[in-house]
Amino acid sequence: xxxxxxxxxxxxxxxxxxxxxxxxxxxxxxxxxxxxxxxxxxxxxxxxxxxxxxxxxxxxxxxxxxxxxxxxxxxxxxxxxxxxxxxxxxxxxxxxxxxxxxxxxxxxxxxxxxxxxxxxxxxxxxxxxxxxxxxxxxxxxxxxxxxxxxxxxxxxxxxxxxxxxxxxxxxxxxxxxxxxxxxxxxxxxxxxxxxxxxxxxxxxxxxxxxxxxxxxxxxxxxxxxxxxxxxxxxxxxxxxxxxxxxxxxxxxxxxxxxxxxxxxxxxxxxxxxxxxxxxxxxxxxxxxxxxxxxxxxxxxxxxxxxxxxxxxxxxxxxxxxxxxxxxxxxxxxxxxxxxxxxxxxxxxxxxxxxxxxxxxxxxxxxxxxxxxxxxxxxxxxxxxxxxxxxxxxxxxxxxxxxxxxxxxxxxxxxxxxxxxxxxxxxxxxxxxxxxxxxxxxxxxxxxxxxxxxxxxxxxxxxxxxxxxxxxxxxxx
Amino acid sequence: xxxxxxxxxxxxxxxxxxxxxxxxxxxxxxxxxxxxxxxxxxxxxxxxxxxxxxxxxxxxxxxxxxxxxxxxxxxxxxxxxxxxxxxxxxxxxxxxxxxxxxxxxxxxxxxxxxxxxxxxxxxxxxxxxxxxxxxxxxxxxxxxxxxxxxxxxxxxxxxxxxxxxxxxxxxxxxxxxxxxxxxxxxxxxxxxxxxxxxxxxxxxxxxxxxxxxxxxxxxxxxxxxxxxxxxxxxxxxxxxxxxxxxxxxxxxxxxxxxxxxxxxxxxxxxxxxxxxxxxxxxxxxxxxxxxxxxxxxxxxxxxxxxxxxxxxxxxxxxxxxxxxxxxxxxxxxxxxxxxxxxxxxxxxxxxxxxxxxxxxxxxxxxxxxxxxxxxxxxxxxxxxxxxxxxxxxxxxxxxxxxxxxxxxxxxxxxxxxxxxxxxxxxxxxxxxxxxxxxxxxxxxxxxxxxxxxxxxxxxxxxxxxxxxxxxxxxxxxxxxxxxxx
Numbered sequence: 001x002x003x004x005x006x007x008x009x010x011x012x013x014x015x016x017x018x019x020x021x022x023x024x025x026x027x028x029x030x031x032x033x034x035x036x037x038x039x040x041x042x043x044x045x046x047x048x049x050x051x052x053x054x055x056x057x058x059x060x061x062x063x064x065x066x067x068x069x070x071x072x073x074x075x076x077x078x079x080x081x082x083x084x085x086x087x088x089x090x091x092x093x094x095x096x097x098x099x100x101x102x103x104x105x106x107x108x109x110x111x112x113x114x115x116x117x118x119x120x121x122x123x124x125x126x127x128x129x130x131x132x133x134x135x136x137x138x139x140x141x142x143x144x145x146x147x148x149x150x151x152x153x154x155x156x157x158x159x160x161x162x163x164x165x166x167x168x169x170x171x172x173x174x175x176x177x178x179x180x181x182x183x184x185x186x187x188x189x190x191x192x193x194x195x196x197x198x199x200x201x202x203x204x205x206x207x208x209x210x211x212x213x214x215x216x217x218x219x220x221x222x223x224x225x226x227x228x229x230x231x232x233x234x235x236x237x238x239x240x241x242x243x244x245x246x247x248x249x250x251x252x253x254x255x256x257x258x259x260x261x262x263x264x265x266x267x268x269x270x271x272x273x274x275x276x277x278x279x280x281x282x283x284x285x286x287x288x289x290x291x292x293x294x295x296x297x298x299x300x301x302x303x304x305x306x307x308x309x310x311x312x313x314x315x316x317x318x319x320x321x322x323x324x325x326x327x328x329x330x331x332x333x334x335x336x337x338x339x340x341x342x343x344x345x346x347x348x349x350x351x352x353x354x355x356x357x358x359x360x361x362x363x364x365x366x367x368x369x370x371x372x373x374x375x376x377x378x379x380x381x382x383x384x385x386x387x388x389x390x391x392x393x394x395x396x397x398x399x400x401x402x403x404x405x406x407x408x409x410x411x412x413x414x415x416x417x418x419x420x421x422x423x424x425x426x427x428x429x430x431x432x433x434x435x436x437x438x439x440x441x442x443x444x445x446x447x448x449x450x451x452x453x454x455x456x457x458x459x460x461x462x463x464x465x466x467x468x469x470x471x472x473x474x475x476x
Numbered sequence: 477x478x479x480x481x482x483x484x485x486x487x488x489x490x491x492x493x494x495x496x497x498x499x500x501x502x503x504x505x506x507x508x509x510x511x512x513x514x515x516x517x518x519x520x521x522x523x524x525x526x527x528x529x530x531x532x533x534x535x536x537x538x539x540x541x542x543x544x545x546x547x548x549x550x551x552x553x554x555x556x557x558x559x560x561x562x563x564x565x566x567x568x569x570x571x572x573x574x575x576x577x578x579x580x581x582x583x584x585x586x587x588x589x590x591x592x593x594x595x596x597x598x599x600x601x602x603x604x605x606x607x608x609x610x611x612x613x614x615x616x617x618x619x620x621x622x623x624x625x626x627x628x629x630x631x632x633x634x635x636x637x638x639x640x641x642x643x644x645x646x647x648x649x650x651x652x653x654x655x656x657x658x659x660x661x662x663x664x665x666x667x668x669x670x671x672x673x674x675x676x677x678x679x680x681x682x683x684x685x686x687x688x689x690x691x692x693x694x695x696x697x698x699x700x701x702x703x704x705x706x707x708x709x710x711x712x713x714x715x716x717x718x719x720x721x722x723x724x725x726x727x728x729x730x731x732x733x734x735x736x737x738x739x740x741x742x743x744x745x746x747x748x749x750x751x752x753x754x755x756x757x758x759x760x761x762x763x764x765x766x767x768x769x770x771x772x773x774x775x776x777x778x779x780x781x782x783x784x785x786x787x788x789x790x791x792x793x794x795x796x797x798x799x800x801x802x803x804x805x806x807x808x809x810x811x812x813x814x815x816x817x818x819x820x821x822x823x824x825x826x827x828x829x830x831x832x833x834x835x836x837x838x839x840x841x842x843x844x845x846x847x848x849x850x851x852x853x854x855x856x857x858x859x860x861x862x863x864x865x866x867x868x869x870x871x872x873x874x875x876x877x878x879x880x881x882x883x884x885x886x887x888x889x890x891x892x893x894x895x896x897x898x899x900x901x902x903x904x905x906x907x908x909x910x911x912x913x914x915x916x917x918x919x920x921x922x923x924x925x926x927x928x929x930x931x932x933x934x935x936x937x938x939x940x941x942x943x944x945x946x947x948x949x950x951x952x953x954x955x956x957x958x959x960x961x
Contacts, residue, residue, distance in 0.1 A: 040566055046546060046552075046554065046562070046564075046667045046795065046801075047546045047564075047568055048664070049664055049699060079791055081790075081791050081837070085797075085810045088795060088799075089794060089795050090791070090794020091791050138810070269838055269839050271791070271834070271839070273842070273846060276671040277671050277700075279702055
């Protein structure tokens with residue numbers, strides 16, 4: 001690594017989940033077919049007007065609270081004016097003067113240490129249309145035009161690519177936990193801009209800030225930062241730090257490098273002014289309180305609880321809080337009275353493996369905690385073996401039938417000492433010749449007796465109990 | 477027939493003395509005649525079907541729509557080359573509301589391009605002429621609507637008003653022009669000029685007709701967040717002419733002839749007529765008082781208006797790129813195509829306004845021009861609201877006199893010191909106040925107007941005062957060319 005300290009700020013754009021778009025009644029949903037979720041306002045037909053979607057404001061305020069930001073007294077929006085073919089109105093409705101949140105902070109975990117990340121602001125805005133460029137034409141898909149976007153801006157307070165990605169991962173998870181966004185990078189729902197500068201230990205002032213725009217995966221964020229630190233460090237080492245310009249670059253995935261886009265001198269004047277078609281309105285304190293109540297327990301707090309109160313290992317707890325669905329499933333198991341470690345074990349080993357193998361999500365998984373309980377209970381009672389438990393688990397999933405259907409009396413393991421002892425007594429009587437041979441030292445006949453018990457019980461005798469009793473009878 | 481009032485036409489339709497078809501045919505015939513003389517229309521809907529006559533006052537009666545209203549399946553140009561072939565697939569809410577009332581639109585009227593002018597000379601279809609004198613302008617921007625209503629094509633036409641675009645043409649054409657409180661009529665589907673100042677409204681030949689039409693146009697709209705619920709306001713039913721004890725004020729700095737040392741005879745006469753009208757009001761028990769208004773604020777009105785309207789317009793019209801609608805421009809790459817579309821599409825006047833608006837919004841200029849203009853707007857509106865606590869309405873003469881000539885030097889009055897008389901109607905847009913212009917007599921056989929402006933949501937009061945005053949004068953239901961003096 002470099003001898004310089006990296007100073008990194010992030011802008012994270014995340015598409016919100018909502019029924020309709022942020023200023024339009026068109027459906028907000030990802031669609032393979034172009035231009036199906038479009039209302040006249042999304043294409044800026046003359047005379048159309050924006051109408052604010054309250055659901056989006058509510059979700060934005062929720063995130064503002066999660067990030068410990070200050071909420072504004074009044075809600076209103078601003079226009080950001082510029083021409084681009086993906087921007088039908090010629091301006092984007094956003095928040096510049098009074099965003100839904102300012103001056104926040106959140107603690108994240110990175111490689112085992114805690115780090116407080118300072119939030120400059122978080123604001124609600126609309127997405128642009130998406131463009132597809134071909135050899136001699138470009139196609140515009142307006143499905144995305146007007147989709148709600150939350151833009152989160154950190155202070156330049158991160159110091160490594162690891163911290164930046166840890167922050168993004170944390171935020172992605174929080175968005176999902178709060179049911180504010182699917183936060184799926186594969187669907188392009190998260191895009192990032194990254195600001196990077198470097199600082200020598202004795203530097204008094206911040207270095208020259210370079211912006212890398214529109215990075216669409218966390219892996220690329222990592223690579224872009226690492227590359228950019230290296231590039232700036234090398235220039236500084238070579239005494240050519242003045243070649244680091246305040247500029248906007250883009251990340252080139254193929255080469256893994258950043259490439260010059262435009263200089264800050266050419267920065268666009270967006271001519272921000274208040275959107276006149278959306279009346280400014282006062283945010284009701286009671287409403288804020290209602291929103292606050294909808295904030296779920298976040299992954300960090302859950303993890304601490306799982307380790308400290310429920311005795312899970314750090315490893316298991318980490319896996320379980322990775323997705324809200326996992327954590328919710330786990331907590332439902334606990335509420336049903338299952339043993340925490342057993343439930344955690346089933347979840348982290350069997351269930352997650354099954355989900356991944358079948359490429360399904362936990363919410364579509366047939367064995368709800370109440371069904372899993374049927375298996376775990378029987379296992380606890382010893383009526384079924386762990387091998388049988390696994391068989392029942394898969395059988396229940398395969399046939400989508402409650403596990404109890406496969407724990408019938410016939411199939412049940414025989415663990416009753418008395419029953420097994422009776423069977424063993426009878427077998428020993430019927431095989432007096434072998435008993436004598438065993439007692440004369442032919443101890444490998446032990447498995448023969450076990451086999452006889454299994455034959456008699458059609459494999460249902462509890463093998464542990466069987467072996468215990470046999471050993472007791474033969475050796476004494 | 478089409479020169480009659482809505483009330484009268486409705487009565488005749490109900491009695492079977494005339495049919496909707498006859499009225500529409502007459503309106504279409506007159507449209508073609510007026511088109512030859514005044515050039516008032518962008519589109520005349522020759523194949524329009526007559527409407528069913530119901531108990532609704534507007535049913536079966538023809539009317540005109542300013543061409544900056546979006547009309548489904550009917551060309552809607554905003555009188556601009558940038559939209560010269562644009563046929564919308566949805567109706568403006570106000571138009572849809574009128575449709576529900578059975579109103580029958582017969583033409584689309586020409587305007588100053590996108591409403592951004594006050595002369596009626598900048599429409600892409602050419603100059604619009606005043607039916608009282610074809611050498612004169614109608615003022616603008618609702619020029620075609622004003623000309624057509626004044627010519628008796630139909631009893632009413634829709635207008636829009638950002639500075640005075642309904643109320644000044646009404647004065648120059650001897651008719652009534654009314655813009656209700658901001659948000660009473662949805663702006664959805666009205667091509668925007670300056671959103672915070674834009675109002676929908678109507679031009680008619682009498683006050684009651686204006687009330688009838690706005691009753692039908694208004695209403696809260698889920699597509700316009702600035703619209704509000706006025707379902708408890710019934711304008712037409714509330715007009716009773718009972719204005720005794722009402723208190724009006726006028727502004728000394730605007731109407732005192734001594735403010736205009738170079739006043740022409742026309743201006744003197746105009747102010748004299750205003751004073752006579754005030755006496756008429758006093759005679760029916762209305763008190764009219766003179767108040768003094770900070771001259772500096774008054775003088776700032778035109779520049780505040782220019783700053784705010786140009787800034788908003790620059791942004792509002794950024795959707796006109798020729799990419800989604802409008803003629804596609806040519807060039808290498810999309811930016812050049814947009815540039816070509818806009819260079820060819822807009823008239824020089826609009827381009828000038830865009831340059832001003834863009835300059836005002838620039839980061840380094842915003843505070844000095846845009847933000848300060850907003851502050852002055854607030855000061856003016858606050859002062860007005862303060863006055864409305866004591867008074868029911870403001871009454872002032874419209875403009876400096878009669879409609880100016882289209883050609884040549886506009887008139888010698890157009891000096892800076894009469895600017896306030898020309899521009900004071902913009903106060904009504906700054907505050908979103910209900911405001912109505914009615915005819916106030918003649919100078920040299922050309923009409924002049926008077927305006928009444930009240931507080932927000934106080935439309936009934938404003939209409940009642942206008943109705944009472946109208947009843948004291950002989951200028952109701954005038955048709956251009958008639959003899960009224």
